[in-house]
Every structure is written in structure tokens, then in C-alpha cells.
Amino acid sequence: xxxxxxxxxxxxxxxxxxxxxxxxxxxxxxxxxxxxxxxxxxxxxxxxxxxxxxxxxxxxxxxxxxxxxxxxxxxxxxxxxxxxxxxxxxxxxxxxxxxxxxxxxxxxxxxxxxxxxxxxxxxxxxxxxxxxxxxxxxxxxxxxxxxxxxxxxxxxxxxxxxxxxxxxxxxxxxxxxxxxxxxxxxxxxxxxxxxxxxxxxxxxxxxxxxxxxxxxxxxxxxxxxxxxxxxxxxxxxxxxxxxxxxxxxxxxxxxxxxxxxxxxxxxxxxxxxxxxxxxxxxxxxxxxxxxxxxxxxxxxxxxxxxxxxxxxxxxxxxxxxxxxxxxxxxxxxxxxxxxxxxxxxxxxxxxxxxxxxxxxxxxxxxxxxxxxxxxxxxxxxxxxxxxxxxxxxxxxxxxxxxxxxxxxxxxxxxxxxxxxxxxxxxxxxxxxxxxxxxxxxxxxxxxxxxxxxxxxxxxxxxxxxxxxxxxxxxxxxxxxxxxxxxxxxxxxxxxxxxxxxxxxxxxxxxxxxxxxxxxxxxxxxxxxxxxxxxxxxxxxxxxxxxxxxxxxxxxxxxxxxxxxxxxxxxxxxxxxxxxxxxxxxxxxxxxxxxxxx
Amino acid sequence: xxxxxxxxxxxxxxxxxxxxxxxxxxxxxxxxxxxxxxxxxxxxxxxxxxxxxxxxxxxxxxxxxxxxxxxxxxxxxxxxxxxxxxxxxxxxxxxxxxxxxxxxxxxxxxxxxxxxxxxxxxxxxx
Numbered sequence: 001x002x003x004x005x006x007x008x009x010x011x012x013x014x015x016x017x018x019x020x021x022x023x024x025x026x027x028x029x030x031x032x033x034x035x036x037x038x039x040x041x042x043x044x045x046x047x048x049x050x051x052x053x054x055x056x057x058x059x060x061x062x063x064x065x066x067x068x069x070x071x072x073x074x075x076x077x078x079x080x081x082x083x084x085x086x087x088x089x090x091x092x093x094x095x096x097x098x099x100x101x102x103x104x105x106x107x108x109x110x111x112x113x114x115x116x117x118x119x120x121x122x123x124x125x126x127x128x129x130x131x132x133x134x135x136x137x138x139x140x141x142x143x144x145x146x147x148x149x150x151x152x153x154x155x156x157x158x159x160x161x162x163x164x165x166x167x168x169x170x171x172x173x174x175x176x177x178x179x180x181x182x183x184x185x186x187x188x189x190x191x192x193x194x195x196x197x198x199x200x201x202x203x204x205x206x207x208x209x210x211x212x213x214x215x216x217x218x219x220x221x222x223x224x225x226x227x228x229x230x231x232x233x234x235x236x237x238x239x240x241x242x243x244x245x246x247x248x249x250x251x252x253x254x255x256x257x258x259x260x261x262x263x264x265x266x267x268x269x270x271x272x273x274x275x276x277x278x279x280x281x282x283x284x285x286x287x288x289x290x291x292x293x294x295x296x297x298x299x300x301x302x303x304x305x306x307x308x309x310x311x312x313x314x315x316x317x318x319x320x321x322x323x324x325x326x327x328x329x330x331x332x333x334x335x336x337x338x339x340x341x342x343x344x345x346x347x348x349x350x351x352x353x354x355x356x357x358x359x360x361x362x363x364x365x366x367x368x369x370x371x372x373x374x375x376x377x378x379x380x381x382x383x384x385x386x387x388x389x390x391x392x393x394x395x396x397x398x399x400x401x402x403x404x405x406x407x408x409x410x411x412x413x414x415x416x417x418x419x420x421x422x423x424x425x426x427x428x429x430x431x432x433x434x435x436x437x438x439x440x441x442x443x444x445x446x447x448x449x450x451x452x453x454x455x456x457x458x459x460x461x462x463x464x465x466x467x468x469x470x471x472x473x474x475x476x477x478x479x480x481x482x483x484x485x486x487x488x489x490x491x492x493x494x495x496x497x498x499x500x501x502x503x504x505x506x507x508x509x510x511x512x513x514x515x516x517x518x519x520x521x522x523x524x525x526x527x528x529x530x531x532x533x534x535x536x537x538x539x540x541x542x543x544x545x546x547x548x549x550x551x552x553x554x555x556x557x558x559x560x561x562x563x564x565x566x567x568x569x570x571x572x573x574x575x576x577x578x579x580x581x582x583x584x585x586x587x588x589x590x591x592x593x594x595x596x597x
Numbered sequence: 598x599x600x601x602x603x604x605x606x607x608x609x610x611x612x613x614x615x616x617x618x619x620x621x622x623x624x625x626x627x628x629x630x631x632x633x634x635x636x637x638x639x640x641x642x643x644x645x646x647x648x649x650x651x652x653x654x655x656x657x658x659x660x661x662x663x664x665x666x667x668x669x670x671x672x673x674x675x676x677x678x679x680x681x682x683x684x685x686x687x688x689x690x691x692x693x694x695x696x697x698x699x700x701x702x703x704x705x706x707x708x709x710x711x712x713x714x715x716x717x718x719x720x721x722x723x
Contacts, residue, residue, distance in 0.1 A: 384701075385701075385705075388674075388701055388702040388705045388706075389705050389709075390674055390709075416641055419641065421699075421702070423645055423648075423672070424672060424673040424674055424696065424698070424702075425672055425673070425674040425702075426672055427671065427672035427675075428648075428649040428652070431645060
């Protein structure tokens, strides 16, 4: 099955985005004549594989290498580096070039920055006196379509950069990406933003539109109707809870990366030598996966079992009774889905070895207790014990941050005590980590009373009776907790910010609601409930489109919840999700942990 | 500015990890501690830095006496565990009292350490 997802069913033409990126890359390579060695930043490798097949690269005489500290082994005279704009990567390139120089190799070097060059990086090259030797260019890859309704800007560190280092260049990057989308799909008339960073992105976006306007003919209705920007800062609770959807669990335990997971071949039932890794693609081109990815894992197991039994039944029927040709055809069609079945049965089996562990269930319990925010002492003691048992630092920090956020910080006495225990158990080098977390407001001492209980009640975040098999609310993705971020989106789509203004004020960051472009005169854009009248205008009967952008990352569980929302009756919108990166509690907290030495 | 400076200092010794010259490193940390102490808000950081310096001294001594370079750069809990695993209960006790390790954590560490070396008798006894 293809690694690259099929985007034909996407609500807007995402294939064109991919093709454009592909064409730009090919052109870039064509301009360098002859055979060349393409050295790719390992972090970019995954994104590139979603855009272009290696076979196409080979057609253009390209040898592929990953960038590392080791010198490049190739016969090519032309070496093309494709890297993110990070000074540390510049250092690697420099050492590569110097190594060639000391061996007396004469090569031509090209450095292409993704998505754009920065002064800092060029300075590094200058300092090493290599500036004259390399040709510098840009490869403007701003958006990578991960699936038919999911786009990623691939900015892993955006959240930490903004909160800890005060580096907001990622916001510009996001605005630029949205602006690029507008060139293809028209100016988005309604914008709703919540959170500091979101409002800034909206500002930058307006400025870009003023400087470099997207011209849309007056009568054409833009393909995307509404843009909703949500800042991760607004809802840090959700990503820290363990996700319970199929795709979410896959990510928690096996780390989904650019639409695939890598795991031991033995898990997938392939007879191969020990320790061999294989890649399993996960996207909606896989019909079965599309059906079950967003469901609660409990249900997934049942469905897989049902399917397997029904297939077995078909098979026995087939062998016992005589069949007509058309029945045979049907059967063969069903057999075609067999490899997908086995794949997901294997994966589900592997996952349940994790989920059936008492420690996992205990952790879930604790997460719910913390979110309920009623028994402070129990939570505190649980975390204390985790630290003393030296459980993996990231697990501890996840719960600790969750605890700190729902309580708006810890009492000073407890705060200092836990900090000391942490340093004692995990070493003093984590001082910087603690400082990062404090700066980001994720783990701090209590300054005011927590308004989490109010928010929780007002937005109905904890739902007691959730039926995971036939969900009627988004709370099913966490078996009883409805993600705050998605509740906000729900309100934003339905009625705009106005009715929930009081609650928005309790959450961090400002909010904003504006209309743009020449649409202020068309009456029914006022709120989206009126948008149903507009649907008729959208060509070929498609539904109105909402683009939801998460700044600072989004989890698979939240994506599932959004898909669930847009599949509801009475929801007249398709949803496209864009994010700086698909994250989970682990990867998010990891960015704050400082690696020293 | 002062704060930034002290952070730089606090970071430096970590960055120079694995250097055999522990003398200067300890001095550096102590200097960081003093810098932290200058401002009131950083009392916690100052104390942590002081403890770190003390820990490094003890670890250094332990490495000399046991002739194994396994102590430096591990945390207090790790140090205690290593001591117990090596059967050096006196040293473990000393680290415990030196840093006022709480009884709860002490018991966890002891249980873990004793079970790694399968010293079931000692585990039974305590």
C-alpha cells in the first residue's frame, strides 16, 4: 500500500498543494545540472516522503543521503543540502565541507533552506569562511498534507519557542502558510481566534493580505468559509491526558510519525530475523483504518472481532454451498481487504498488551481524578510516589503539569518540595527543565484560585455517561472527558465567540473575531448558522468548509473528536485541520526537557 | 541581567560534563549559588546549587574509595541506590542524612536496590 495518502476525497484540492511542492522541488533539482547527491535533514525526511517518491528523485539523477556528522560518501561532484534553518545543522554542513577540503575533494555545494533562509544560519557559514563556496537557496515548503483532512506545518518546537524563548518566528511561518492557502482557495472571510499567539497570527495574516493581496473575483465564494485559530496555551489539559482512540493510542505507544509507525516486524507476524523494523503506513487510503481510527479502542477490538468472524462465516459458506458468479465476485472482493484486517488485528493485539497493564489503568484513573479536580491530596501523594520510585521523567512531568494547570499552580510549600524531590531523583541538570516549565506557566506556584472547576462545569468537560460504542458527544475520545479545545471549536462553529465570552475570559490569552475581504456586504456571513443558506452557492454541492488551526500542536484524539463533530447530522460543515505538528503529551513535554552535555 | 548570568554559570558546569577536573566545576557551581543567593526569588535555586556542589564532592570521594567511575553525574537517588547495590550501606546512610532524604523515598530506593542484587535476606530483615 502506498505510503503517500490518497487525497482525492479531500474537501478542498489538497493534491494541488502537494503537486506544487513536488514541482518546486523537482525544478530546484533540475536547475542543478548533472548527477547530484541530495543530503536531507533527517527531520525533513518524513515530510519529504509524503510529497515525493524516491523513484521520482532518482529519475532526476539524485542520490539520497541523510545529514549527519559523518562526511558524505558519494561520487557526485554536486552536493545539495536540504535543511531546516537551524544553526546546529549549519555546523554539520560546515564540518562536512571542511572534511572534503582536507581530503582535497573539489565539490560544488548548494544549501537550500526549508522553508526560508535566516540570517543566523548564513552567519554561521560566514564565520566558517565557507560562505563563498556554497550557493544558497530556499525551498518554500510550508505545508505538508498528512491526510485528506489534515495539514501540518511541521514545526516541532513552535510551542516551546514561543513560550520559553519568546521566539515568535514560527507565528510568521504559520501566517505565511495560511496566506499561501488563500492564494489557492480564496480569502477566508471569517476569522475566529483564541489565545495570544492565535491573535498575532490573525494580525500578521491581515498585514500580509494588505501588502500582497489575494485577488478574488467578487462573485466567487471562497472555498474556505471560516478560519478558527486555537492556541495550545488555551488548553494544555487535553494533550496531557492519555488518548483512548485507536490512532491516539498508536501514537502514545508507538509514535506515529508522518502518517506511519515503525515497529518490530515480529509484531506484524512477519517471519524475519530478529529486531528488523518495518514501517506501517497509517492514513485514510486504508479503508478499514479510516473506519476505525477515530473510535475508542474498546470498540475497535470488538469491531475487528466481528469482522473476522463474519469473514470466517463467509468462508465456510463458500466451501459448503454452490455459488453464483456474482457471489464469488463479492467474496473475492472481501478477501482483498484481508491484508488490512490482519494488519490491524496485529496492531490492536500489540496495543492491548500495553492497555491491559495495571499501571496504565492506574494512570488513567489518576488523570481522571486530576481533571475532576476534587481530591487534591490523593493526586499529590500519587505524584510524590511516582517521583520517589523514579518512574520515567516524562510520565511524571505529564501528570505533574496536568495537576499544576488544573489547580492554577501548587502551594509554595508543595511546589518547593516536589521540585526538590525531582532534582534529587532525576539529577540537578533538570533545573533548566523546571525553569522552562515555570516560564511557560506549566508548573508553577499558586498565585490565584483555580478557575478550572468553573470552566469544566460551564463547558461540560466531564461527561458521566459516555457510551463509547455509540457516542453522542466528543467526550468518547477520552472515555468521559471532552477536550476543552474541541468544545471551543464547537462553540466557535455554532455561534461564534459572543455567547461564550464569559468563559473565554477565564482562559489564557485574548480572543478575536473578524471578517475580512469584500464580504462584509453579504448578509448571511454574520454567523455560521446562517451559512447553511450559503451552501447552495458552493459549487458541486460540497458543504461549507472550516479550517481549524492549532498553534502548538494537536493530538490525534482531538482530530478524531473534530471528525466526529463534522460527521454529526445538522453539522453543515466539513472540517480541515492544520497544526504546527501532531503531538501527544510525551512529545509536547519532551520539547521542554533541556538536554545538556 | 544578574539572573541571566547566574543561569549561564549554572549551565556551564553541566555543559562541560565528563571533564576530569571536578575542582573547577564545583567552584563554578558554588559561584552560581552565590549569584542566585543575591536575589530573593532564587532562594530555591541557590539551595539546589549548593546541594549539587556537595553531592559532587561526595560522589568524587566515593569514586576514589571504590575506584569506580560510576558516581559523578548521577542524581542523589541514584547515588544511594548504587551504594546499596555495592553493599556499602554506611555510605548510603551518609548520603541520606546529608541531604535529608525523606523516609518514604529511602524505603523505595532500598527496596529497589536490594531486589536488583537479589539480596532477599536483607529485604526480609528490613
